[in-house]
Amino acid sequence: MDDGLALHHVGVRFGGLTALDDVSLRVPPGRVVGVIGPNGAGKTTLFNVVCGFLRPESGALTLDGRPLRPRPHRLTRLGIARTLQGTGLFAGLTVLENVMAGASHTARAGFLPALLGLPRSDRDEARLRGHALDVLDGLGIAEHADAAPGTLPFAVRQRVALARALAARPRLLLLDEPAGGLGADDIAELAELIRDLPRRDLDPCAVLLVEHHMDLVMAVCDELVVLDFGRVIAAGTPDEVRDDPAVTEAYLGADVEEPAT
Numbered sequence: 153m154d155d156g157l158a159l160h161h162v163g164v165r166f167g168g169l170t171a172l173d174d175v176s177l178r179v180p181p182g183r184v185v186g187v188i189g190p191n192g193a194g195k196t197t198l199f200n201v202v203c204g205f206l207r208p209e210s211g212a213l214t215l216d217g218r219p220l221r222p223r224p225h226r227l228t229r230l231g232i233a234r235t236l237q238g239t240g241l242f243a244g245l246t247v248l249e250n251v252m253a254g255a256s257h258t259a260r261a262g263f264l265p266a267l268l269g270l271p272r273s274d275r276d277e278a279r280l281r282g283h284a285l286d287v288l289d290g291l292g293i294a295e296h297a298d299a300a301p302g303t304l305p306f307a308v309r310q311r312v313a314l315a316r317a318l319a320a321r322p323r324l325l326l327l328d329e330p331a332g333g334l335g336a337d338d339i340a341e342l343a344e345l346i347r348d349l350p351r352r353d354l355d356p357c358a359v360l361l362v363e364h365h366m367d368l369v370m371a372v373c374d375e376l377v378v379l380d381f382g383r384v385i386a387a388g389t390p391d392e393v394r395d396d397p398a399v400t401e402a403y404l405g406a407d408v409e410e411p412a413t
């Protein structure tokens with residue numbers, strides 16, 4: 153029952169502004185949980201709390217029922233990986249090297265020392281390389297392994313960033329607005345890929361998806377949490393949330409009211 157990530161009554165304030173107010177949610181293993189809400193609702197703030205970029209003033213986090221105080225540099229060791237808005241790939245490394253860097257904490261000798269020309273274990277590096285190639289293959293982009301990220305279309309670069317996060321073999325993946333900058337076709341493909349993550353044979357992982365884009369969220373999430381002005385105004389399956397008048401008013405209403413230009 154206590155499996156997975158949970159937020160308990162989390163509150164974050166920025167000066168006089170309440171960015172998160174008494175927010176509770178759960179991301180159990182095997183599930184894709186979405187957090188949606190209009191601009192300014194508190195989605196990125198929530199993401200930053202789970203990543204350890206922000207310390208909540210009230211409430212608590214747990215992982216498998218145990219207290220969790222996330223620190224950005226220790227996330228992968230806890231089995232948590234993330235992508236950020238934008239891809240953040242290293243331009244001077246190949247696609248494969250970028251993905252290997254994501255898994256480097258699993259190598260005994262370490263991949264970064266190897267990059268710097270320090271003594272290394274060839275066997276470790278070969279194992280890491282094989283694993284990174286498997287991850288790229290699983291996302292359908294192994295053909296780009298030797299390419300420089302800058303030469304690839306944005307949708308492929310996004311997938312490389314996802315591969316780098318997955319190379320760490322997380323059991324929980326955090327995604328912040330992965331559909332940003334993608335066209336409709338790419339979003340449909342991304343949806344398929346995310347939906348598969350908890351159910352696949354190779355390193356299945358739960359997903360916490362923070363996303364403004366309704367179509368993606370509705371297509372991939374098992375459960376949704378809707379934020380408005382930092383508060384949870386609805387939670388449930390996509391169908392339940394879609395039919396909730398409070399959501400229509402807060403979220404869809406906000407979209408409809410955007411001024412025509």
Ligand SMILES: Nc1ncnc2c1ncn2[C@@H]1O[C@H](COP(=O)(O)OP(=O)(O)O)[C@@H](O)[C@H]1O
Pocket residue numbers: 166169170171189190191192193194195196197198
């Ligand atoms: N570092 C910060 N300092 C002050 N206010 C902030 C900061 N980060 C976010 N906010 C405010 O907190 C609220 C929630 O922001 P955010 O979490 O970015 O929302 P979302 O990602 O849903 O658009 C907004 O009103 C925003 O202006």
Ligand SMILES: [Mg+2]
Pocket residue numbers: 195196197
């Ligand atoms: Mg945001």
